[in-house]
Amino acid sequence: MNNTLLSLTIAILFGIGTFLILRRDIVRVIIGLGVLSHAVNLLIVSTGVFAGTKVPIITDDGGHGAAEATGTIFTDSLSQGILAPVLAAGNHVDFVDPLVQALVLTAIVISLATTAFILILAYRIYEEYGTTDIKELRRLWG
Amino acid sequence: MISLDTHLPIILIATPILLASLMVLLRKQPGIQKILSVSVSFVMFIVSILLLLQVWSGGIQVYEVGEWGKYGIMLVADLLSSGMVVLTSFVSFLALIYSLDYIEEKSLSASYYPLFSLLVAGLNGSFLTGDIFNLFVFFEILLLSSCGLVIANEKGGVTKSSDKMEATFKYLVLNMLSSIVMLIAVASLYATTGTLNMADISVKLSAMSAAGTLPWYVFAIALMFVVVFGNKAAIFPLHYWLPDVHPTAPSPISAMLSGVLIKVGAYGMLRVFFLIFIDTLYIFKPVIIYLALATIVVGAISAVAQTDVKRLLAYSSVSQIGYVFLGIGFGSVYGLTAALVYLVNHAFAKSMLFLTSGGIIHHAGTRDMRKMGGMVDSAPLMSMMFLVGAMSIAGLPPMGGFIAKFQLFDAGITEKYYFEIAIALIFAVFTLFYMFRAMLLMFWGEKRDVNEHGEYSTHGTSPLIALPIIMLALGVVVFGLYAEPLIAFANATANQILDPQLYIDAVMTRVVR
Numbered sequence: 001m002n003n004t005l006l007s008l009t010i011a012i013l014f015g016i017g018t019f020l021i022l023r024r025d026i027v028r029v030i031i032g033l034g035v036l037s038h039a040v041n042l043l044i045v046s047t048g049v050f051a052g053t054k055v056p057i058i059t060d061d062g063g064h065g066a067a068e069a070t071g072t073i074f075t076d077s078l079s080q081g082i083l084a085p086v087l088a089a090g091n092h093v094d095f096v097d098p099l100v101q102a103l104v105l106t107a108i109v110i111s112l113a114t115t116a117f118i119l120i121l122a123y124r125i126y127e128e129y130g131t132t133d134i135k136e137l138r139r140l141w142g
Numbered sequence: 143m144i145s146l147d148t149h150l151p152i153i154l155i156a157t158p159i160l161l162a163s164l165m166v167l168l169r170k171q172p173g174i175q176k177i178l179s180v181s182v183s184f185v186m187f188i189v190s191i192l193l194l195l196q197v198w199s200g201g202i203q204v205y206e207v208g209e210w211g212k213y214g215i216m217l218v219a220d221l222l223s224s225g226m227v228v229l230t231s232f233v234s235f236l237a238l239i240y241s242l243d244y245i246e247e248k249s250l251s252a253s254y255y256p257l258f259s260l261l262v263a264g265l266n267g268s269f270l271t272g273d274i275f276n277l278f279v280f281f282e283i284l285l286l287s288s289c290g291l292v293i294a295n296e297k298g299g300v301t302k303s304s305d306k307m308e309a310t311f312k313y314l315v316l317n318m319l320s321s322i323v324m325l326i327a328v329a330s331l332y333a334t335t336g337t338l339n340m341a342d343i344s345v346k347l348s349a350m351s352a353a354g355t356l357p358w359y360v361f362a363i364a365l366m367f368v369v370v371f372g373n374k375a376a377i378f379p380l381h382y383w384l385p386d387v388h389p390t391a392p393s394p395i396s397a398m399l400s401g402v403l404i405k406v407g408a409y410g411m412l413r414v415f416f417l418i419f420i421d422t423l424y425i426f427k428p429v430i431i432y433l434a435l436a437t438i439v440v441g442a443i444s445a446v447a448q449t450d451v452k453r454l455l456a457y458s459s460v461s462q463i464g465y466v467f468l469g470i471g472f473g474s475v476y477g478l479t480a481a482l483v484y485l486v487n488h489a490f491a492k493s494m495l496f497l498t499s500g501g502i503i504h505h506a507g508t509r510d511m512r513k514m515g516g517m518v519d520s521a522p523l524m525s526m527m528f529l530v531g532a533m534s535i536a537g538l539p540p541m542g543g544f545i546a547k548f549q550l551f552d553a554g555i556t557e558k559y560y561f562e563i564a565i566a567l568i569f570a571v572f573t574l575f576y577m578f579r580a581m582l583l584m585f586w587g588e589k590r591d592v593n594e595h596g597e598y599s600t601h602g603t604s605p606l607i608a609l610p611i612i613m614l615a616l617g618v619v620v621f622g623l624y625a626e627p628l629i630a631f632a633n634a635t636a637n638q639i640l641d642p643q644l645y646i647d648a649v650m651t652r653v654v655r
Contacts, residue, residue: 021319026311033318040325047333100332103275107325110282114321117286118314121307128304137308 006046013039026122026132030115037111044104150193151205151217151270154227157186158263165255172251176242179255183238186262187231194224202638202648204272216339218272220645221635222482226269226409229486233401233493234262236610237394240497243606245392249294257294260287261398268406272649274331274418275338277410278324281374285317288395288403296392300503309386316383320373327366330359331418341649344418344642351421364419364426368433371414375407377467378436381460385444388459389452389509393500396452400459401493405485408466412478415470417642423473431471435565437464442572446579450509451499454580455492458535461573462488468566469550472557478636480549483629487534487542487621494614495531498524501607502584511583518585523608525585530615532577534622537570542621549629 013035020032126132146153161182168175197203197219205217219227238258245254264283271277292310295303332338334357335346350356369380376384384404388396411430415423441461448454466488469481505521506514518525534541537548547570554563621628638644 021315029315033315033322036322037318040322040329043326044329044332047329099338103329103332106275106279110279110321113286114282114314114318117289118311118318121289121311121314125304125307125311128307137311 003046006042010039010042010046013042024134026125026134026137029134030118030122033118034111034115037107037115041104041107041111044107045100047100147192147196149205150189150196151203151219152207153189154186154193154231154266155217155263155270157182157189158259158266162256162259162263165259169251172247175251175255179259180235180238180242183231183235183262187228187235190224190228190231190266193219194221194228197221197224202644204648215276216272216649217270218341218645218649219270220648221631221638222409222412223269225482225486225631225635226405227266229405229489230262230265230269230402233489233614234258234265234398236493236613237398237497240397240500240607240610241392241394243604244296244394244500246295246297253290254294257287257290261291261403265402265406269409272340273338274340274343274414275328278321278328281324281406282321284403284406285314285321288399289314291395291398292387292391294392294395296500297504300509301390301392306390309383309390313383313387316373316380320370320380323366324370327363327370330363330366334360334363339649340413340417341646344420345646345650347418348421356421360419361422361425364415364422365429367410367414367419368426368429371407371410372433373407374410375404375463375467376437376460377407377433377463378440379433381437381441384460385453385456388456388496389450393452393496393503396456396499397493397496400456400496401489404459404463405466405489408463408470408481408485411467411470412481412639416473416639417645420642427471427473430467431559431562434464434467434471435562437461437467438566438569442569442576445576446572448576449511451502451511451580451584452496452509454511454576455495455499458573458576459488459492461569462492462535465547465550465566468562469553472553472559474553474557475633475636475640476549476553476556478639479629479632480546480553482632482635483549483625484546486628486632487546487618490614490617490621491531491534491541491543494527494611494618495535497607497611497614498527498531501611502528506584511580514584515587516585523611525581527611527615528585529581530618532581534618536574536577538574540619540622542618542625545622545625545629 017032017034017036017039020035021029023029023032122132125137129137131137161179165175165179168178193203198221203219203224205219207215207217241250241254241258260283264280264287267280268277268284271280289310292313293303293306328338331343335343337343337346347356347360372378373380388399391399415426415430419426438461441457441459441464445454445457445461448457462484466481466485469477469479469484471477472480501524502514502517502521503509505517505524508514530541534543537543537546551563551567554560554566
């Protein structure tokens with residue numbers, strides 16, 4: 001994660017989400033969960049190759065000849081301290097890490113499903129009790 | 143002709159997912175739905191036993207989905223995961239039989255069967271997967287399908303649906319938070335090691351550890367996994383959702399949730415900590431042990447004060463999962479063996495007790511134990527079965543719970559955890575106390591006919607309700623009287639867990655095609 005602005009954005013989103021899920025109104029709690037899950041999505045994207053030129057992995061800068069990569073995306077060499085599935089240092093990377101995109105797509109779809117479920121649940125709770133205040137919903141306390 | 147026995151792991155996950163979509167299409171034909179889902183569930187039980195036999199004779203089985211080698215998603219069946227799959231299939235088969243007569247016809251044909259199939263798929267998937275992100279995906283399948291099942295109605299409307307919705311809301315919010323934490327942990331692991339395959343992560347972390355370059359935040363990631371699996375298993379500071387969700391669910395679903403679903407947390411702890419974070423275990427062993435002790439204490443004390451029979455059983459689940467985690471925290475072969483024996487025994491006994499409590503509630507027409515009494519005359523089968531389950535949970539011979547508790551305490555004493563064992567022993571006496579208080583209130587004393595003016599309409603005991611309870615009770619007694627095979631199996635499993643090299647060797651020989 002080499003982008004300071006991105007890190008700052010993620011941190012602020014986590015802060016807003018945490019603030020919102022501590023509110024008394026269940027709708028705000030749900031919005032807070034949505035903000036948190038998007039903060040996590042940003043975090044996942046930021047763990048991949050973001051700028052298109054660098055790998056976000058512990059690389060060995062000590063010069064163990066890490067450049068002798070085969071050029072495939074699956075090079076890793078434990079003896080040289082390269083723990084990456086992507087390219088070794090020194091190779092030019094034109095593509096963004098595809099795995100984080102697959103991960104973030106899955107995470108987005110899953111958070112969509114859970115958010116849809118919990119919104120319907122909140123609507124039914126509102127129908128049943130006529131309130132969205134957590135203090136009036138007894139079971140949420142005990 | 144494809145030979146099927148090399149495809150057993152994927153069959154165990156794909157069949158329930160296919161069945162779920164088929165059940166949505168068949169919602170107008172409840173008869174076909176019932177026959178199909180029960181028979182497929184039985185076939186799955188057979189398949190899971192075949193997988194276990196294959197693993198037992200042929201070592202760890204690895205199934206590559208899509209033939210991407212170690213970089214794709216793999217399904218790995220070792221003794222632990224295939225054993226858990228057998229347990230899941232058995233309990234879910236019995237719960238399906240039970241729900242034929244127990245769940246209301248309307249919700250049975252609408253959403254019950256698809257969601258139940260998805261629950262089974264999620265359980266099998268999270269036990270079999272070898273990819274840590276896939277574990278998260280299966281956790282979400284579990285979460286959503288179990289939320290839908292908690293809201294299903296049973297005959298006679300034993301629980302108000304508004305109570306169910308509040309409990310589900312709490313369950314969903316807390317579990318969404320834990321899945322967010324899990325995503326953070328998975329993303330951090332990926333950023334550290336550049337892989338999601340659990341065996342690969344293990345290799346890379348141990349290489350870093352051997353080189354002395356294990357980053358400090360690996361400990362933070364491990365702590366996040368404690369939080370995630372602790373939330374799934376409902377250990378102490380994270381257990382507040384369980385006593386609401388498990389009692390408000392219909393009884394067969396409570397049996398699945400308390401019997402199998404909270405064991406996913408224990409399974410994840412065993413898998414992640416003894417495979418991936420084995421180098422951080424020296425810090426986390428005491429953490430797990432003391433969280434487990436706090437869980438035992440809080441669960442047992444809360445259970446004593448309950449008046450609602452299913453709530454008592456739910457708090458008892460909290461307390462009992464603490465014993466499983468205590469065995470995991472000891473971290474020795476003997477400790478893990480004891481934890482696994484305890485886990486299996488608790489799954490059988492607690493599923494049986496929840497199924498029995500469904501029968502009891504319908505017989506008495508109330509959930510309040512203070513309003514029951516004298517049921518030993520009016521419901522002899524239920525009272526006998528509750529006695530069997532209560533004796534097993536409390537750890538009295540000749541039930542399986544005695545063997546499990548004996549093994550656990552013996553393991554603790556061998557490992558010289560005297561103080562911890564003393565606390566666990568004191569609160570094991572509490573178990574005896576709350577279980578027999580429940581027995582006393584429900585079955586003995588003056589006979590009260592709450593049946594006629596109860597708040598719920600009644601539904602008598604039918605053979606389909608009695609059969610699963612009796613089969614589980616047989617299991618409980620057999621594990622108590624003839625425990626050697628189970629202990630030998632648990633011992634082999636514990637040895638396999640403590641030797642992660644076996645797992646790594648089975649997975650890492652793959653090449654990219």
